[in-house]
Amino acid sequence: MSRYACIPASVALLCASVPALAASHVFLIQNSGWMEPFYTDPASPFKPLVAEIIMAATGPGDPMVLAAFNQSLPGAPSPRALLSLKVDPVPTRREVVKALAALEVAHKPGGTALADTDLNEAVGSAIGTALGGKPGLVWLVTNNRNSPNNDQATALRNRDFYQLIHRGDAISKALAFPLQMPVRGAQYRANGLMVYVFAVGAQGARELDALLLSGRLQRVITEPAARLKPLDRDTLRLVPRKVSDAPGVAFSMAPGGVLHADVDAGTRAPAAKIEWNLENTIYPYTIASATLAARSVLGGENRAIELASTQVSKLAPGKSAPLASTMQLPVTQLPGTWSLKAVTSAGSAYVLPGRIELQLSEQRLELSQDFRQRMATLFPGDPLPDIFTPPAQIKGSSAALPIEVRVHYGVGPLLAAIGAALALLGAAAWAMLAMARPRKAYVTVEDELRTMQARAGTVQPIYDKAGNKVAQLKTTLFGHQLIDLREGAQVRLGR
Structure with missing residues (x-):
């Protein structure tokens, strides 16, 4: 058994210590009386098919539990775990094949009568114990019969199973795959098999959708999936x-x-x-x-x-x-x-x-x-x-x-916007150059022509011959002007 195994096969309940990670899988394989031909027919493809489903459904690192189920009785509890491990494809395949090879039809304690089946009990244990109520996928492989001896409680257990799937909050999505598999045993014969998959929680539904989208499962099960839940959206x-x-x-x-x-x-x-x-x-x-x-x-x-x-x-x-x-x-x-x-x-x-x-x-x-x-x-x-x-x-x-x-x-x-932006950049560049370049200004003071150098944005004082301030020269991008002109001063722009 794998070094990841947490329980021996004799332990009845599913392993509760399996890590509850995304895409956790629980595989429930029915081994009650009505399943007798699937186990005893020498040509039965049942066990190889189950192994291929397990390998197609899981990926490296996925935690999984493989368990057999029938109906729990004193001295014969159900489900019974066969494997609990994290998937490593090559060794996991060997262990799954080995565990399935040893699986046989179950009998009731203390006699030769074949075991009955409780589907609701099996799925409930998988959700509550193996997954611990956390997201995951529960797979159920069954012949769709609850009891080989027409137990009068069968109808009641069927109703419980119906309620669990359709009205329970735990299962967010449910699919069924009816498969043809003619087998003949010593006591019974069968024509088909049913594989159910129940997604637990919203994360479980996303994982199931991703699995179906990948196409891995369809390479093993070629029949279309029959939808059981939800029936109120994406119809x-x-x-x-x-x-x-x-x-x-x-x-x-x-x-x-x-x-x-x-x-x-x-x-x-x-x-x-x-x-x-x-x-x-x-x-x-x-x-x-x-x-x-x-x-x-x-x-x-x-x-x-x-x-x-x-x-x-x-x-x-x-x-x-x-x-x-x-x-x-x-x-x-x-x-x-x-x-x-x-x-x-x-x-x-x-x-x-x-x-x-x-x-x-x-x-x-x-x-x-x-x-x-x-x-x-x-x-x-x-x-x-x-x-x-x-x-x-x-x-x-x-x-x-x-x-x-x-x-x-x-x-x-866009071209117009680019053109406008370039025009603005050009104007800004011209303004910067104009601001930085000195400009000549001709000023006549008391009949004396003077040449002044001024940059845009500056203000310079103007003095008469006696050294008195008579005006100021203001320079802008658009030219020069005299400001603060003293009364009676003989100052003008130009010659």
Whole structure:
């Protein structure tokens, strides 16, 4: 076992001392009675698949716990930790494969009866003990059956599991992957397997989104993820299809799903009629019916978007419906051609960020028929798990499309500003030279012509032949003048 291991396999509860870092993982592997064919079929790909999921989901340095679970009984507690370590890909793979190889179907204490299952107990222990209530991801590998002996408490435990996932505050996002895996054991046979992943806390949801974006998990699990939670946001995607009646405005989608609205600087009333594709992104649910409303939030302005239709119905997952709209862009928030923002944005674009918000009210969701058929094929004879029933309190949802309004300004204002700045600099330089250069001034005092040297900004006294001060010579950039002229003095400028 790894030097990071903190508990032996015989300890029942999950390790509470695992560092609760971002992207902490807890892997819960069911080994109760109904799982018998997955363990005993010689051709079963079950354990290799679990190992690959673990390696795809984790990264170097991630703390993880691997545990088996069934139903806790006196003398046979559950979950039971198999490994607790920080991931180092090569040795971790060896330890995971070794731990899974030793895992067998569990029996009830003191007999040969196969163990029952409590999904709620397993996930609750993972959240409360292994993660200590801190962010992380809980993975659950199960055949979706709670009890091989039709325990009468099964329905109650199923309801508890439903409440934990849909109404509990701890789990922020939940996905399910129904997988085909036909296996035959000595007692049972099965066609499929379910892999759940539950994101704990907002940080856990971000880590799950990052994992899905990386594509690592999809290289192992090629089936689309069925969303269990949240069902009240990001249920639709807006994709612009056509723009008309928008002189001076052009729309385009940028990488990352940001809508660009490029506006010419001279456009005074930018508005556009936009035809969208409204796509259902909430697999496996069909939006049976909903009422639509939309608005734009740009530059501090909140404007309603006029929709050609406010109703959506029978929109299957992955399918799209046309939606026409008229949107007004925030004219008053766009800088004028001669504004400082326009001048500094010359040759590029002034960007005004915002978003388009779509609200669905009176929303009614239904499981798609394709998904129901797939579940019936993978789990024949089993009722559809309640966990796939949308909570009754979810009557609406929202979606947002980031938008950037980009105003393109020519270089004319910038060139004009540069020219004006150069003119001012030239004038200032001329003024400085003029101030520093001595200038001749001709002054006649009592019929005597005198030549004086004066710099701009100076004042010099003028004396008569007897040595009396009779005036002062003031020199500016624009010439000379006599000031403080003594009464009766014979002093004048010039010859």
